[in-house]
Amino acid sequence: MSVSKNWTVLAVPVISVLFGLLAGAIIMLVSGNDPAAGYAALWNGAFGDSFYTGETLRQMTPYVFAGLAVAFAFRTGLFNIGVEGQLLVGWLASVWVGLAFELPKFIHLPLAILAGAAAGAAWGFIPGFLKARLRVHEVIVTIMMNYTALHVTNYFIRDVISDGADATDPVHETASLQSEFLQSITDFSSLHNGIYLAVVAAILMWFMLEKTTLGYELRAVGYNQHASEYAGMSVNRNIILSMVISGAFAGIGGSMQGLGTFGNMFINSGFSGIGFDGIAVALLGGNTAIGVVLAALLFGALKVGSLNMPIESGVPNELVEIVIALIIFFVASSYMITWLLGRFKKKEAK
Amino acid sequence: MKKRNFGFAMSMVLAAGTILGACGGGEEADNNGGGNGGGESDKFTVGMVTDVGGVDDKSFNQSAWEGLQAFGKENDLEKGTDGFDYIQSKSDADYKTNLNTAVRNGFDLTYGIGYKLKPAIEEVAKQRKNSQFAIVDDVVEGLDNVTSITFKENEGSFLVGVVAGLQTKTDKVGFIGGVESELIDKFAGGFEAGVKAVNPDADVVIEYAGAFDKADKGQQMASAMYSSGADIIYHAAGGTGNGVFTEAKSLKQKDPSKEIWVIGVDRDQAEEGKVTAGGKEMNVTLTSMVKRVDLAVQDVATKAQNGEFPGGEVIEYGLEANGVSIAPTQDNLTEESKAAVQEWTDKIKNGEVKVPTKPSGK
Structure with missing residues (x-):
């Protein structure tokens, strides 16, 4: 029983992606484009040479954090849609610390990242607290908090950190995640040291959830609140804690952008989308640490590779977006695939 | 117990950061313009990278694209990597990737459309010293392979x-x-x-x-x-x-x-x-x-084609050169x-x- 269940867990996301690619191919075919050329361009644009591999890994880095954040909350039965906002405040906080202090690197960089984590955690604490104390649904609060974060960070960039400019200065070298070594082996891609942190964070989440009492309690609350309460666990405390840790992951995702990819922060006219994609990443990854890392890699590859599709294969941008959306659609409709698999097995049994 | 675990988690993050901090400085890289493969024809090819507006923004990305199309027509070029083409950016993170893609496709001149591309162009132009770039709407200083196009x-x-x-x-x-x-x-x-x-x-x-x-x-x-x-x-x-x-x-x-x-x-x-x-x-x-972004784009491309690429210069198009004007439709x-x-x-x-x-x- 448990073996076949594991098999389904793995099969569903893989089949989803294959369905998505297949549907994308059909659409390309119908609209008069060559799917083989399109996917070849996608592949080349994502892993074609060391530069693109570097860009894919760079794009994957914040996805890992966003995915972990969503997955972590989900394991406690919470739907954290506020990753986008937590990421923005984390981005701002780490850039701010990166600009405001002059410290040796071994203090400055961790401090900037911790500031990002703390800001994200604070942003996650609010919906967690409201949920625990007043039973306000976290989906509503986190969505609102996203907009609050967007406009608050824009205000801080324009009127507090800079004097009316639309971007901050680059962070000091001592707070930067950028790595000449990684750039040199990837032919000047913007890959930065954050990728190591992403891997560490994934291991950390696995360890926290699976190997500690804290993680056990969090998961228990996720499975059944009443049973956990009856067993003597504080449901409220675990809800808040889960949102705080989830927010911290998201906040570090923002640090990756601020200290690594961009090296500064600028006025965002809209959401970066990384937080929302994080939901899909977590879903595709089955809310497990390793799954999130793999799903983030896939999303990074799709995002970066798709940029290359129009110029190399002539597939229009709009189609590329449809193909990507289809893959997400099939991932989200995993229930359908589970059902299909079930039918398949029944027939086999007959 | 729980507190200790949390503290342990935090100190692991801290430790990771410290270790990473230490491996910051690497050796200097010197392979400029690495992937100048692509269109090896003798034709002069031009590419452009849009900002998030895209080429159909009914505004300056579109205008720049019209300029490139006019340039292509003038020189019998076709859309594509052997002639002229555009690469659309979907988010701010895409600028660097797209500029590099343009370089990799062997365009002789690459435009960055819009001031949002300034940091990306600065960085990529430093790394790809053999490629020529032009930025519209902002000024990049001190780089011989970047022309800045601005308007009054x-x-x-x-x-x-x-x-x-x-x-x-x-x-x-x-x-x-x-x-x-x-x-x-x-x-x-x-x-x-x-x-x-x-x-x-x-x-x-x-x-x-x-x-x-x-x-x-x-x-x-x-x-x-x-x-x-x-x-x-x-x-x-x-x-x-x-x-x-x-x-x-x-x-x-x-x-x-x-x-x-x-x-x-x-x-x-x-x-x-x-x-x-x-x-x-x-x-x-x-x-x-x-704002005749199209004229400016065409102008700089023609100059570059004739071997007179105004690298490092700032060209300001004003009323004088019809760089800005009131529209011909005045009904x-x-x-x-x-x-x-x-x-x-x-x-x-x-x-x-x-x-x-x-x-x-x-």
């Missing part, structure tokens, strides 16, 4: 300001900017000065949408401005400005006798203002401030404003009038 938007905006000042009935006109920045201030400053030059009593309301790609926001802001009594709105907001047209057109459809106008930007936007109201064809576009202009535009054009050209680059009070 304040001069063109002054002229449409003159028109607005003369043709407003309510003595109240509006300005909707994309993102508040030095660049957009040039539009606002010139426009305001133009209005005040001919109509000192007129009120100029200046607002910013905070985005160049949010047509819905533009529509909301236009709706608020029109209902507060402004009858002419000048937008310098790219795709956001499309919402201003939408609002003006729907107001016109509800009440064809209502006198409201939009002043377009970057391209001749007469096309966007067409509306059928009360059974008649009308146009809500009063005129447009045309809705009164004779008085046409004459005034001519008069002020001469005054600016011969230096009698200095047009400010910032709105008053900044």
